[in-house]
Amino acid sequence: MDLSSFMVDLGAISQSVWFTxxxxxxxxxxxxxxxxxxxxxxxxxxxxxxVIGGNFLGLQTTPWIDFLASFGAVMLTFxxxxxxxxxxxxxxxxxxxxxxxxSFLLPFVGAWMFAFYVAHWDWQAAQIAGIxxxxxxxxxxxxxxxxxxxNETELGKTILAACFITDLGTVLALGVMxxxxxxxxxxxxxxxxxxxxxxxxxxxxxxxxxGKRTSEPxxxxxxxxxxxxxxxxxxxxxxxxxxxxxxxLVVSGLFVKDRxxxxxxxxxxFAVLTPFYFIKAGLYVSIPALIxxxxxxxxxxxxxxxxxxxxxxxxxxRFKMDNRESHYTSLLMSTGLTFxxxxxxxxxxxxxxxKSQYTILVTVVVASALIPTIIAQRWFRPRVTAPSFDNPNxxxxxxxxxxxxxxxxxxxxxxxxxx
Numbered sequence: 001m002d003l004s005s006f007m008v009d010l011g012a013i014s015q016s017v018w019f020t021x022x023x024x025x026x027x028x029x030x031x032x033x034x035x036x037x038x039x040x041x042x043x044x045x046x047x048x049x050x051v052i053g054g055n056f057l058g059l060q061t062t063p064w065i066d067f068l069a070s071f072g073a074v075m076l077t078f079x080x081x082x083x084x085x086x087x088x089x090x091x092x093x094x095x096x097x098x099x100x101x102x103s104f105l106l107p108f109v110g111a112w113m114f115a116f117y118v119a120h121w122d123w124q125a126a127q128i129a130g131i132x133x134x135x136x137x138x139x140x141x142x143x144x145x146x147x148x149x150x151n152e153t154e155l156g157k158t159i160l161a162a163c164f165i166t167d168l169g170t171v172l173a174l175g176v177m178x179x180x181x182x183x184x185x186x187x188x189x190x191x192x193x194x195x196x197x198x199x200x201x202x203x204x205x206x207x208x209x210x211g212k213r214t215s216e217p218x219x220x221x222x223x224x225x226x227x228x229x230x231x232x233x234x235x236x237x238x239x240x241x242x243x244x245x246x247x248x249l250v251v252s253g254l255f256v257k258d259r260x261x262x263x264x265x266x267x268x269x270f271a272v273l274t275p276f277y278f279i280k281a282g283l284y285v286s287i288p289a290l291i292x293x294x295x296x297x298x299x300x301x302x303x304x305x306x307x308x309x310x311x312x313x314x315x316x317x318r319f320k321m322d323n324r325e326s327h328y329t330s331l332l333m334s335t336g337l338t339f340x341x342x343x344x345x346x347x348x349x350x351x352x353x354x355k356s357q358y359t360i361l362v363t364v365v366v367a368s369a370l371i372p373t374i375i376a377q378r379w380f381r382p383r384v385t386a387p388s389f390d391n392p393n394x395x396x397x398x399x400x401x402x403x404x405x406x407x408x409x410x411x412x413x414x415x416x417x418x419x
Contacts, residue, residue, distance in 0.1 A: 054285065081164065132340045134169065136332075166333065199250055332373065
């Protein structure tokens with residue numbers, strides 16, 4: 001074989017779908033091993049793998065990777081909604097609403113005013129900055145909740161519900177300020193309301209009568225609903241993750257007693273889909289941009305985290321979280337990823353921000369997914385002891401966070417994730 005033929009073969013290999021998939025899954029495997037070794041949530045390591053891949057390995061996305069990443073975000077958002085026990089949500093509704101609204105409103109106004117008056121961005125660019133930095137990452141928080149088993153506690157359910165309130169405010173702000181009312185929006189709302197109303201009853205029938213079969217018809221049913229409402233949401237100028245959370249929320253009561261379907265969907269998401277989402281998120285971070293725009297990036301990050309803390313920490317204490325839990329909640333509510341990058345991408349696509357502003361915002365968003373979460377996990381993680389995997393039903397209760405709250409009996413079953 002001559003040199004030219006060899007080079008052609010190398011080019012074909014580099015463009016092969018299977019070779020590309022092997023690289024991405026290989027990075028995901030390395031992230032899992034590092035996560036196990038260091039005890040850090042795998043989502044954060046996958047983001048760092050994306051940073052390395054984008055800056056040093058020439059890693060790029062393709063249309064099929066973009067779809068898998070978007071699918072991963074939708075699945076994470078659906079699962080986050082499905083994890084919320086309706087009884088627990090009603091019991092903690094006041095706390096979730098208060099923390100969620102404060103978590104959106106203060107960073108939104110703070111980042112908006114900072115971008116306009118201090119960074120001297122124009123009015124619409126400053127609005128995009130406020131929206132992008134007001135978010136809390138449901139994807140990151142949910143991944144952390146699963147790995148730490150906090151999704152089974154009252155604290156975890158309160159944080160997940162507050163995340164939803166925060167991101168709902170972000171979506172509404174983006175829609176009110178920039179998205180026009182159109183026919184597709186009316187169709188989306190007109191279809192979504194009855195679907196959400198009847199979905200719990202239909203889902204219960206599907207799981208009861210069609211479930212526990214090799215072909216997994218119940219999982220296909222949920223995916224069909226997610227895809228259809230996700231398509232309508234994108235046609236209306238919104239994002240597929242918005243109906244995904246609502247779908248998960250309305251069917252969450254179904255999974256309180258029977259978590260089998262939820263655990264199978266979780267396994268599919270974490271094994272196949274979410275690595276593409278988190279690694280892709282890391283690709284947006286440019287190390288040269290970090291150097292040139294470092295001061296402004298740090299300033300925006302400081303504005304986001306400080307305003308989140310000012311809004312969330314006092315309310316956490318007000319609702320009887322202890323000092324450790326209040327810091328942990330404030331830090332996790334300071335994270336951002338999915339909706340932050342969506343808002344920044346919307347801004348550059350519609351020429352509201354330029355490339356340098358986009359790089360700054362996305363870098364801040366990704367940094368907010370990493371730094372507050374690492375600090376929370378290392379120094380403020382609530383003390384939760386998982387039940388024995390050898391005898392998961394042996395204990396009546398699972399000790400909760402530092403305050404001593406406990407997980408109700410029957411909700412401490414292992415899900416295959418490392419504590």
